[in-house]
Amino acid sequence: MSFRGVVVKTWNENQLFSVLVELxxxxxxxxxxxxxxxxxxxxxxxxxxxxELFEELAHMQVMNLVLSGGxxxxxxxxxELGAKARDLGFVVRIKTNAHALRGRLAERVREEIDPFLxxxxxxxxxxxxxxxxxxxxxxxxxxxxxxxxxxxxxLRIKINSTLTRWxxxxxxxxxxxxxxxxxxxxxxxxxxxxxxxxxSPLDISPSSSGLRHLLAVERERAERHQETEREKAVREVxxxxxxxxxxxxxxxxxxxGSSGLAIDPFxxxxxxxxxxxxxxxxxxxxxxxLWRGNPRLDEVRRLSRAAKDxxxxxxxxGWAMAFCPGxxxxxxxxxxxxxxxARRRMELVGESIERESTRALPVLES
Amino acid sequence: xTRDTPIDIAKSDVFSRCSDVRFRxxxxxxxxxxxxxxxxxxxxxxxxxxxxxxxGERSVSDIxxxxxxxxxxxxxxxATETASFIAELxxxxxxxxxxxxxx
Ligand SMILES: C[S@@+](CC[C@H](N)C(=O)[O-])C[C@H]1O[C@@H](n2cnc3c(N)ncnc32)[C@H](O)[C@@H]1O
Ligand code: SF4
Numbered sequence: 001m002s003f004r005g006v007v008v009k010t011w012n013e014n015q016l017f018s019v020l021v022e023l024x025x026x027x028x029x030x031x032x033x034x035x036x037x038x039x040x041x042x043x044x045x046x047x048x049x050x051x052e053l054f055e056e057l058a059h060m061q062v063m064n065l066v067l068s069g070g071x072x073x074x075x076x077x078x079x080e081l082g083a084k085a086r087d088l089g090f091v092v093r094i095k096t097n098a099h100a101l102r103g104r105l106a107e108r109v110r111e112e113i114d115p116f117l118x119x120x121x122x123x124x125x126x127x128x129x130x131x132x133x134x135x136x137x138x139x140x141x142x143x144x145x146x147x148x149x150x151x152x153x154x155l156r157i158k159i160n161s162t163l164t165r166w167x168x169x170x171x172x173x174x175x176x177x178x179x180x181x182x183x184x185x186x187x188x189x190x191x192x193x194x195x196x197x198x199x200s201p202l203d204i205s206p207s208s209s210g211l212r213h214l215l216a217v218e219r220e221r222a223e224r225h226q227e228t229e230r231e232k233a234v235r236e237v238x239x240x241x242x243x244x245x246x247x248x249x250x251x252x253x254x255x256x257g258s259s260g261l262a263i264d265p266f267x268x269x270x271x272x273x274x275x276x277x278x279x280x281x282x283x284x285x286x287x288x289x290l291w292r293g294n295p296r297l298d299e300v301r302r303l304s305r306a307a308k309d310x311x312x313x314x315x316x317x318g319w320a321m322a323f324c325p326g327x328x329x330x331x332x333x334x335x336x337x338x339x340x341x342a343r344r345r346m347e348l349v350g351e352s353i354e355r356e357s358t359r360a361l362p363v364l365e366s
Numbered sequence: 367x368t369r370d371t372p373i374d375i376a377k378s379d380v381f382s383r384c385s386d387v388r389f390r391x392x393x394x395x396x397x398x399x400x401x402x403x404x405x406x407x408x409x410x411x412x413x414x415x416x417x418x419x420x421x422g423e424r425s426v427s428d429i430x431x432x433x434x435x436x437x438x439x440x441x442x443x444x445a446t447e448t449a450s451f452i453a454e455l456x457x458x459x460x461x462x463x464x465x466x467x468x469x
Contacts, residue, residue, distance in 0.1 A: 003406040006397050013393050063390040063397060091388045091399055114386070116401045156401070 008249040010259035014301070016291060017259040018064035019057055020273050021050075023078065024265050025070040028099050030135040031123070033164065033201035035192050036070060042266025043283060047077045049267070051084055056287050058088040065090035068273070070265070073100045082113035091116045095160075099139060102146045110153045120147065122161045122185070125173025129166055133204075147181055159185040165203075168210030171217050187214055190322075190341045193330050195276045205341070211348055219352070253307035256326060257300035261287075271300045275326025275335070303335045310336050320349035372453040375426060377445070381452060381461040382422030389417055400459060407458070412437055416451055420461050426452060 010017040024044070025036050045053070057065065065085050072078055073096055085092045092115040101109065101118070109115065122143065124130035130140035150157055159178050161167070167174065171187075178185035191205045206214070252258050257271030257279070264270070267282035269290055279297050280290040291297070307325045311318040321342035331339035383389075386401040396414025398407040409417060412433065419429045426449055434444035455461045 003397070003408075006392050006395070006406075006408055009395075010392055015392060017390075017392070061390045061392065063388065063392075063399075089388055089390070091401070114401070116388070116399070116404075156404075 005249070007255065007259065011250045011252045011255045012258075014258050016057070016060050016062050016261065018066070018255070019062055019260070020066040020068055020262040021053075022068050022070060022262065022264045022273075023050075023072045023075040023081070026074040027069065027071040027097070028074060028136070029071070029097050029139060032133055032135060033162070033191055033204055035194050035201060037195040037198075039196065040264065040266065042268070042281075044265050045263075045267050045282060047080065049282065050077070050081050053263075053282065053287055054081070054084055054088055054090070058090065060288060060291070063091050064093065066093045066095060068095040071097055071099070073105070079105075079108055079112055082109065082115070086113050086115075093117045093119060095119045095121075097121050097134070097139075098143055098146045098150065099136070101150055102142075103149075106146070106150050106153055106155070110150075110155050116156065118150065118155050118157045119160050120157055122159045122174060122177065123164075124167040125170035125177055129170055133164065133166055144177070144181075147183065151181065151183070157183050159183050160188065161185060162188045162191060163206040163210060163214050164191055165206055165210065168206045168213065171210075171214050175217065175221065187218070189214060189345060190327070192274065192327060195330075197330060208344060208348065211345070212352070215348060215352055251308065252301065252304045253311065253323070253325065254304055256304055257297050258304065261291075271297070272326050274324050275300070275329060277326075277329065306336055310338065314338060314346060317346050317350040317353065321346045372450050375449045375453050375456075377425060377427035377430075377449075379426050379463060380422060380424065381420050381426070381456065381463055383417065383420055383461050384459060387460050389414070398460060403459070407460070413451060416448060417455065417460070420452070420455070422464070 007017065009015075025038055025040070054065070067078070067082060067085070069075070072094060075081070082092060082094070092113055094109070094113070094115050096118060098118070098120040109118070120143070122130065123133040124140065127140035130143070131137055147157060161174055163171070175185060189206065189211055191201050193199045194201055254272075256275050260272055262270045262273040263282065268278045269280050269282060269287070270276050270278055277296070277300065279294055279300065303325055307323060311321065311323050314321060321338065322345060323338065323342050325335035328337055328339050328342070329335040331341070384400070387398060388401065389396050389398040391414055394411045396409040396417055398409060398417065399405070415436065416429055416433065419432055427445065429452070430441075430445040430448040433439060433448050434441045439447070452461065
């Protein structure tokens with residue numbers, strides 16, 4: 001069975017497989033569009049609670065543990081918790097801005113955590129654009145230096161970039177930055193609202209022409225570049241559950257709440273990092289208890305099944321929306337309603353498919 | 367299908383999983399990831415159990431005994447099949463002998 005087959009099986013069987021833990025909302029950058037809700041209050045989970053949680057997750061056969069934030073490296077127990085995750089046999093992924101990933105800390109991450117992947121955010125191809133978005137002067141130059149160093153140490157790295165109005169003119173340059181570093185790069189074409197529903201990050205949503213340009217560059221690169229087996233494998237294993245959605249083999253639209261969960265620094269548990277509908281809190285109940293017989297999770301799974309109809313009813317290019325029920329709920333209040341960014345993506349991909357097929361038509365000579 | 371016992375595996379060998387190997391059980395199968403190669407393998411229930419037992423403490427014959435008992439397989443067949451499966455795992459870079467005890 002393929003890895004994809006296994007993941008789909010985890011959805012169908014409601015086997016928890018991937019958990020994203022936001023260790024802290026503290027951060028050494030101040031990104032203009034950051035989706036974290038910094039007004040959220042609560043008691044942070046203690047180191048002991050994290051250890052207990054990780055042990056429980058390992059016992060439940062969770063394979064993927066993603067350490068995110070905020071900036072996970074800013075958590076005082078980051079190394080200790082990362083090492084614990086390694087000892088418990090998780091495939092650890094770290095989502096970081098990499099500002100602190102240098103010197104002894106970078107070495108210790110490699111030696112003590114040995115993550116499968118370090119996912120690093122790039123916000124532009126120039127210091128001007130990148131630093132404008134992170135609102136930290138010097139962050140671009142420091143990031144490039146840190147990436148070189150982390151690569152030398154043997155850390156496996158992937159670059160993640162969100163397309164924004166501010167960086168859309170630099171897409172080609174961002175690919176070139178990744179190529180120069182010989183690192184894979186993946187774009188998220190959508191800016192999300194803040195987790196509390198605040199829509200101000202959308203001020204820098206990409207324009208339609210920016211999105212069209214990204215699609216064109218991605219297509220051009222795919223045609224030019226023959227992926228190696230290893231690149232293909234990394235992409236397969238490193239991709240988010242969400243990218244598997246709209247596939248066959250399951251009556252669930254995605255793995256939210258059926259094979260995946262996200263946990264915020266205060267112990268609130270959500271079906272997915274994008275779907276901020278709390279299903280319980282770890283200060284009240286252990287994760288295993290929240291997972292079994294939880295009516296809120298049953299409802300999320302029901303909605304995930306219903307989301308398949310939303311996509312089907314959107315037509316033959318519905319898949320191109322990369323519809324996310326969590327994003328739908330934040331945008332529209334309903335997890336089943338198509339939101340603007342998804343509709344626009346579908347239209348642009350449809351346009352591009354049409355252009356391609358017209359190009360492929362034979363030209364009749366007179 | 368019965369396989370021959372691989373000649374380069376001794377009953378007393380104690381293998382352990384390579385440090386970049388991660389695995390979990392999904393329903394009745396084991397998913398194995400070799401982090402270095404980003405390679406995923408899916409094993410059946412018996413294979414998953416053998417991988418779990420390859421903890422650097424049990425010998426090949428300890429594991430064959432466990433397989434025979436847990437899956438109600440004839441002892442000599444369990445010994446042969448377990449050894450050849452371990453040889454496959456070794457060739458795939460999933461388990462290895464500690465350097466000092468390798469022949
Ligand atoms: C919240 S950050 C946490 C990890 C780390 N601090 C970082 O920036 O990589 C996770 C990812 O979300 C991206 N991101 C943040 N706010 C976003 C938004 N409103 N829309 C889309 N992506 C966003 C970041 O660029 C980063 O790649
Ligand atoms: S680095 Fe990450 S957590 Fe920090 S502000 Fe930027 S997006 Fe948010």
